[in-house]
Each structure stands twice: as structure tokens, then as C-alpha cells.
Amino acid sequence: MAHAVVKVNQSIIQQMQNTYQSNILPKTPPHAHFSAKVNGCTITAYQSGKVVFQGNEAEKEASRWGKAETNDKKKKNKTNRSLPAFLNDSHMGSDEAGTGDYFGPITVACVFATKKQQELLRELGVRDSKTLSDDTIRSVMKDVLLTDIVFSSVVLDNPRYNQLKSKGWSQVKMKAWMHHHAIQNVRKKLGNSSFEGTVVDQFCEPSTFHKAVRETGEQSFDDLTFMTKAESYSTPVAAASMLARYRFLQEIDRISEKVGFSIQKGASNIVDKQIARLIKQKGTGYLDQIAKTHFANTQKGKKLL
Structure with a gap:
């Protein structure tokens, strides 16, 4: 095993x-x-x-x-040898942010870039968002959004997230649904323009992804390529990971302004203290508007009161 x-x-x-x-x-x-x-x-x-x-x-x-x-080194080497040939050509990539954060939405982005555009994106500082500070992502993305790349970002706000969760949707189903729509939006924008492939940063088995999309009433694209750590190999995926994080940070800023203090990202004990503070100020029901309330942090925050 x-x-x-x-x-x-x-x-x-x-x-x-x-x-x-x-x-x-x-x-x-x-x-x-x-x-x-x-x-x-x-x-x-x-x-x-x-x-x-x-x-x-x-x-x-x-x-x-x-x-x-x-x-399982053999499996890893096999994966590296089987990288899609189109990664250096025109293609699109999608990634998400916010899934492990108590406060704020889930955001998904899809980016299409030609070979020349990929060179420009790298020169502007595009790389795996996990290796960059939030300030760097904000700075780089302001420049990236001035280029002529084709992109789409989808935001699942907290009220809708909690509603779907109450209906039995898993995060995997939500993310598959969002990735599908982001990719669909970019393909519509491209019209008849050709592209070599579409890479999704893999968060579940491809069969699970396609099944989840179908369960939402949509027809999943059958030409997707799923890769773990895709942002390390695909510049469009790296750009999508940064764009998704950028949109997430914008939403965190909006929530912070709304509540009157700087909202903590992640799901640490600092988050628990902020939950207790918000419940005391605005009531438990208010959390549905700004947080993923099924996280264990909700109960931890209540215990601090």
C-alpha cells in the first residue's frame, strides 16, 4: 500500500x-x-x-x-514523464482558493494564455500562489489584469455556500461546479479561438469531478487534464491560483471593512476568538453571512463566550 x-x-x-x-x-x-x-x-x-x-x-x-x-518513487517518476505536451502551448488552467479558510468564500479562477502571454506572465512574477505572500499576489495581479489574457473568476459567497452545505453538497461538489463554470466562461469568451488543452489543479479523482458536475445538472467537459501540483508545470494554472487568491483577498478585505476589524485568514485559534467576538457583537446568525459555519471553529468560538 x-x-x-x-x-x-x-x-x-x-x-x-x-x-x-x-x-x-x-x-x-x-x-x-x-x-x-x-x-x-x-x-x-x-x-x-x-x-x-x-x-x-x-x-x-x-x-x-x-x-x-x-x-512510491516509481509512480512519481512516471507522472513526471507523462506531462501533457501542450503545457508550453496555448492552453487554459483553473485553480481555487479559500477552501480551508473559515471566513470568506471559495473562489475559483480559470486563465487562458498563449505561449507568448505565458512568457509575459512569468516576467510579471506569476508562479504558484502558495510560494508568494498576499502582498506580492496583490501587486502582481494588478499588473496581470492589465494584460490581454482571457480569464474568469467565480465566487461562491458564504450565504450560498452554507445553503448548499445544508442541502448535502460537499466541498468537492461545490468546487467541481465552480471550476466547470469558470472554464465554460473562458471557452465562451474565446469563441472560435483554438487552444491545446485545459488543466485543472486536481483536488479529487477525475471521475468524481465529472460525476459532481453532472449532479448539478451541467454537462462536464470530457477533454480536461487533471494534474496534482499543476501550478508547478502550467503557467495558466499558476496565474489562476494567484487570481483565485487575489479574489479571495478582496472578499476578506470587504468582510473586514464590514465587521470593523481585520479578519483572520485560515482556521486557527485566533479565528475562534474572532468568532466569539462577532457572536457577542452581532449574534450567531451573522456568521452565515461571512463564514463557513460547518467548520469546527464555530463550536470552538461559542465555547469561548
Whole structure:
């Protein structure tokens, strides 16, 4: 059985616990924060900061949270050898932001860029958003949005997010639905213009993605390429990851202005304190307007009152 291990801080472990909330297993191993099972992969987060992923999708799931130590080097080399040939040609890429943050929406962006436009994007500083500070992303994206790239960004605000969650939608279904619409928007803008492919930064199995889109009443595109860490290989995906983060930051700024103080990103204990403060000032119901209320942070914030 393949396995992978990542070393993360406690803030990331909290984000992971919130992300896997609906997949948490009833029994928690000794010295562990939680254990969950997603798409056949068992995830166990230990108090030491080590998170162990076991199963056929271990490396892929672990890559969402950091650089993994893995026992499946052959599989990794095979993946690198099978990179799509169109990555240096005209293509589009999509990515998302905000999924592990208690406050604020989920944002998805899709970017199309020709080979020449990709060179310009790299010169402007486009790269994987996870390696850049929020201030750098804000600065670079202001320049990027002045170029002639074709893009679309989709924002799922918190009231709608919580409504869909109450209807049984998982985050995977929401993200698939959003990626589909962002890609669809860009394809409509391109019209008859040709492109070589579409890369989606992989967050679930392709079959799960297509099934989720169909369940929303849409017809999923059958020519998508799914890649883990796609932003490391595709400039359009890197640009999409930055654009999605940029839109998310704009929404966090808007929420901060609305509540009268700087909203904390992520899902740390600082977030719990801000939840308690907001409940005291505006009532529990107000959280539905600005937060993903199914996260464990909601109950932690209430306990602080």
C-alpha cells in the first residue's frame, strides 16, 4: 500500500480537520488529532505535526498540504514523464482558493494564455500562489489584469455556500461546479479561438469531478487534464491560483471593512476568538453571512463566550 507523510504546523492541521470534517473516522489513534478517510485514502494527523496518508491516492492527497515523503518513487517518476505536451502551448488552467479558510468564500479562477502571454506572465512574477505572500499576489495581479489574457473568476459567497452545505453538497461538489463554470466562461469568451488543452489543479479523482458536475445538472467537459501540483508545470494554472487568491483577498478585505476589524485568514485559534467576538457583537446568525459555519471553529468560538 502506498503511503506519504507531510510535516505541517498546527494551523494547517486545523485546516485539514475542517476540510475533512465530513470524512472523520469515529476512532482516533493514540497521540493523533483526527483520522479521516477520503477516496480510499486514510489520513491520520498526529500531535507531532506529522500527517500520514495511506492508500492508492496517498501521494496525490498529501500533495494538497505540502511536500511529501513517499514510498512510491516509481509512480512519481512516471507522472513526471507523462506531462501533457501542450503545457508550453496555448492552453487554459483553473485553480481555487479559500477552501480551508473559515471566513470568506471559495473562489475559483480559470486563465487562458498563449505561449507568448505565458512568457509575459512569468516576467510579471506569476508562479504558484502558495510560494508568494498576499502582498506580492496583490501587486502582481494588478499588473496581470492589465494584460490581454482571457480569464474568469467565480465566487461562491458564504450565504450560498452554507445553503448548499445544508442541502448535502460537499466541498468537492461545490468546487467541481465552480471550476466547470469558470472554464465554460473562458471557452465562451474565446469563441472560435483554438487552444491545446485545459488543466485543472486536481483536488479529487477525475471521475468524481465529472460525476459532481453532472449532479448539478451541467454537462462536464470530457477533454480536461487533471494534474496534482499543476501550478508547478502550467503557467495558466499558476496565474489562476494567484487570481483565485487575489479574489479571495478582496472578499476578506470587504468582510473586514464590514465587521470593523481585520479578519483572520485560515482556521486557527485566533479565528475562534474572532468568532466569539462577532457572536457577542452581532449574534450567531451573522456568521452565515461571512463564514463557513460547518467548520469546527464555530463550536470552538461559542465555547469561548
